[in-house]
Amino acid sequence: MKNIKVRCPATVANLVCGFDILGMALNEPCDIMQLKLLSEPKVVIRNKDEFNLPTDPEKNVAGVVLLSIMEKMNNTIGFEVEIEKHIKPGSGIGSSAASAAGAAVAANYLLGNIFSSDEVVQFAMNGEKLASGVKHADNIAPCILGGVSLIRSIHPLDIIAIPSPDLYVTVVHPQIEVRTSDARQILRKQVLLKDAIRQWGNIAGLVTGFLKNDHSLIGRSLEDVIIEPVRSILIPGFNEIKTNCKEAGALGGGISGSGPSIFMLSSSEKAAKATEQVMKEVYDRTGIAYNTYVTTINKKGVEIVSDE
Ligand code: HSE
Numbered sequence: 001m002k003n004i005k006v007r008c009p010a011t012v013a014n015l016v017c018g019f020d021i022l023g024m025a026l027n028e029p030c031d032i033m034q035l036k037l038l039s040e041p042k043v044v045i046r047n048k049d050e051f052n053l054p055t056d057p058e059k060n061v062a063g064v065v066l067l068s069i070m071e072k073m074n075n076t077i078g079f080e081v082e083i084e085k086h087i088k089p090g091s092g093i094g095s096s097a098a099s100a101a102g103a104a105v106a107a108n109y110l111l112g113n114i115f116s117s118d119e120v121v122q123f124a125m126n127g128e129k130l131a132s133g134v135k136h137a138d139n140i141a142p143c144i145l146g147g148v149s150l151i152r153s154i155h156p157l158d159i160i161a162i163p164s165p166d167l168y169v170t171v172v173h174p175q176i177e178v179r180t181s182d183a184r185q186i187l188r189k190q191v192l193l194k195d196a197i198r199q200w201g202n203i204a205g206l207v208t209g210f211l212k213n214d215h216s217l218i219g220r221s222l223e224d225v226i227i228e229p230v231r232s233i234l235i236p237g238f239n240e241i242k243t244n245c246k247e248a249g250a251l252g253g254g255i256s257g258s259g260p261s262i263f264m265l266s267s268s269e270k271a272a273k274a275t276e277q278v279m280k281e282v283y284d285r286t287g288i289a290y291n292t293y294v295t296t297i298n299k300k301g302v303e304i305v306s307d308e
Contacts, residue, residue, distance in 0.1 A: 024297055039078070171295070
């Protein structure tokens with residue numbers, strides 16, 4: 001039986017102003033998954049990391065994705081999966097999406113790529129539903145496709161790949177827990193028209209900035225007047241990090257997905273490293289443990305590493 005190994009990238013959802021509709025993939029960190037086809041209808045999960053994630057397929061993000069594919073195949077096959085996570089669960093950089101997308105892409109590959117890319121995204125969204133209670137694709141789509149994705153619509157699925165400039169990304173992950181479901185629960189259900197106008201100006205500006213490789217426009221458009229004012233309260237040091245990173249040369253940034261990670265985009269590696277320094281200084285002062293990454297935008301998405 002074939003054994004396939006895939007590399008699944010971390011992702012930044014929302015890209016500040018595009019709540020649930022924009023996301024991008026990162027080159028670091030990434031998970032490694034190995035998948036094998038079984039002739040019996042069952043899903044066997046083995047975790048090769050210290051996170052103690054559930055091995056019951058119904059409770060595991062990759063597990064529910066594989067169960068949904070198994071069902072689509074009329075329960076004629078099963079899967080064995082080994083998961084080595086490097087993207088910490090609950091970090092806000094698409095840990096659940098990496099497991100879900102990796103499982104869906106690898107299973108499709110083993111089945112001879114019988115499902116379209118939209119179908120693979122649909123399968124993977126079952127994992128997000130388990131993790132956060134909602135089927136959102138702003139981590140899943142860029143994780144599978146790489147680069148920057150625009151999710152114009154979920155029903156019907158309409159995903160557009162946006163050409164992404166060669167920007168540097170700095171991420172800080174303070175080791176505090178912010179559950180996506182909680183971070184969604186606290187959001188206001190209604191927005192003021194004046195805020196909506198500002199927000200859609202920023203979304204259009206950000207997408208145009210990516211298309212035209214206009215870094216200044218990208219920086220100006222990284223503003224969120226709807227979600228960030230509510231969610232940033234959950235992240236100690238958020239405002240200081242944002243202000244100081246921009247002073248250090250970052251174009252701009254904000255909460256990665258539902259947090260607690262914060263990301264910043266920069267035009268150069270030098271600015272990205274200066275940004276990392278600022279993030280370290282702020283979190284060293286708060287005493288909160290943290291990780292940082294200086295990376296670039298991943299253009300490949302889930303990648304087949306080996307196929308034996
Ligand atoms: N768009 C989702 C949210 C991403 O912000 O809740 C969660 O990673």
